[in-house]
Amino acid sequence: MSTAAPLSVPERVDDDILRIDNLSVEFHTDHGWTRVVDEVSLRVPPGVTVGLVGESGSGKTVTSLAAMGLLPPRGSRVSGSIRIAGREIVGLPESQMSNIRGVDVSMVFQEPRRSLSPSFTVGDQIAEVVRRHQGSSKRESFARAIEMLDAVGIPDARNRAKAYPHEFSGGMCQRVMLAIAMVCRPKLLIADEPTTALDVTVQREMLRLMKDLQHEYDVSILFITHDLGVVAEMCDQVTVMYAGQVVESTLIDDLFEDPRHPYSEGLLAAIPDARTKGARLSSIPGAVPAPWDWPQTCRFQARCEHAKVGRCDVEPIVLGGVGGGRAVRCVRDGELSLKGLAG
Numbered sequence: 001m002s003t004a005a006p007l008s009v010p011e012r013v014d015d016d017i018l019r020i021d022n023l024s025v026e027f028h029t030d031h032g033w034t035r036v037v038d039e040v041s042l043r044v045p046p047g048v049t050v051g052l053v054g055e056s057g058s059g060k061t062v063t064s065l066a067a068m069g070l071l072p073p074r075g076s077r078v079s080g081s082i083r084i085a086g087r088e089i090v091g092l093p094e095s096q097m098s099n100i101r102g103v104d105v106s107m108v109f110q111e112p113r114r115s116l117s118p119s120f121t122v123g124d125q126i127a128e129v130v131r132r133h134q135g136s137s138k139r140e141s142f143a144r145a146i147e148m149l150d151a152v153g154i155p156d157a158r159n160r161a162k163a164y165p166h167e168f169s170g171g172m173c174q175r176v177m178l179a180i181a182m183v184c185r186p187k188l189l190i191a192d193e194p195t196t197a198l199d200v201t202v203q204r205e206m207l208r209l210m211k212d213l214q215h216e217y218d219v220s221i222l223f224i225t226h227d228l229g230v231v232a233e234m235c236d237q238v239t240v241m242y243a244g245q246v247v248e249s250t251l252i253d254d255l256f257e258d259p260r261h262p263y264s265e266g267l268l269a270a271i272p273d274a275r276t277k278g279a280r281l282s283s284i285p286g287a288v289p290a291p292w293d294w295p296q297t298c299r300f301q302a303r304c305e306h307a308k309v310g311r312c313d314v315e316p317i318v319l320g321g322v323g324g325g326r327a328v329r330c331v332r333d334g335e336l337s338l339k340g341l342a343g
Helices: 060-067 094-100 122-134 138-151 170-182 200-217 228-234 252-257 262-269
Strands: 018-029 032-044 049-053 076-084 105-108 188-192 220-225 237-242 245-251 320-323 326-328
Touching (some): 018 060, 032 049, 032 076, 032 220, 032 245, 049 228, 060 076, 188 200, 237 262, 245 252, 245 262
Parallel strands (some): 049 220, 188 220
Antiparallel strands (some): 018 076, 237 245, 245 326, 320 326
């Protein structure tokens, strides 16, 4: 396996709300113990939104679940370091981790209806978090739930708090999930493709709401998505993953203007452009390889139009700093002229 060099983004690592160093995750499969996340490192500073980008199968969600301590204790192995607000959580007992979730870190998922219980009102589900972490009375916690529903833009919050999830649209259910996640004012919000199942109008409203909540509650966000259009609107920094590894990490403007890894270039080229009406949409040929088929050299070389025999297929590729606060995993970095959206 490759050995990742420590990332240099950002420099003030001691202040990071989330700091992941050389995180590896293995699952027990029919192929034996299989590594699905390979020595991933990333940082989320205070008040900053960091995008975690890549295709399905790249390891984004597993990384986020590890950061929440939600991987199954049986059938999975986690190594490396995950620090939330300065506290190491790898190896932390569930009894202690449950006190961190909702207070230091919260998460919203792609399909909110699957995360909400159909048996309880939305107000009760928000209030339960307040009672669990703040010890409030039933009346006080329900009043706080109403306040939070109003904060996330649910009309007639006092009455709607008594409704059940099936009485809400998908977009409103996601607002409820945001209310649950934010009610105890966590330091870090992990958002795993929170707008994927929503139509474009509701998606834009959700992104605007998340930005507003970020400023109001001073929360850092790890935003997981495959949609670089959403990343451009939401994020300050971005980490690109492919086949369980970080392949590029940089500021958002730098990625869009000057991508340094061919996979980043491919993702940018795949963004639909209204100015090229009728043109064939760009795509990256092939698919992310299964974890048990990962090559010991460059994992992207089979799909890369810039791959070079004798360079990309010789040895594992190390993630290295290239200056300007960025890191890239490519042996041809510096000699390729890749196209960004401005190119």
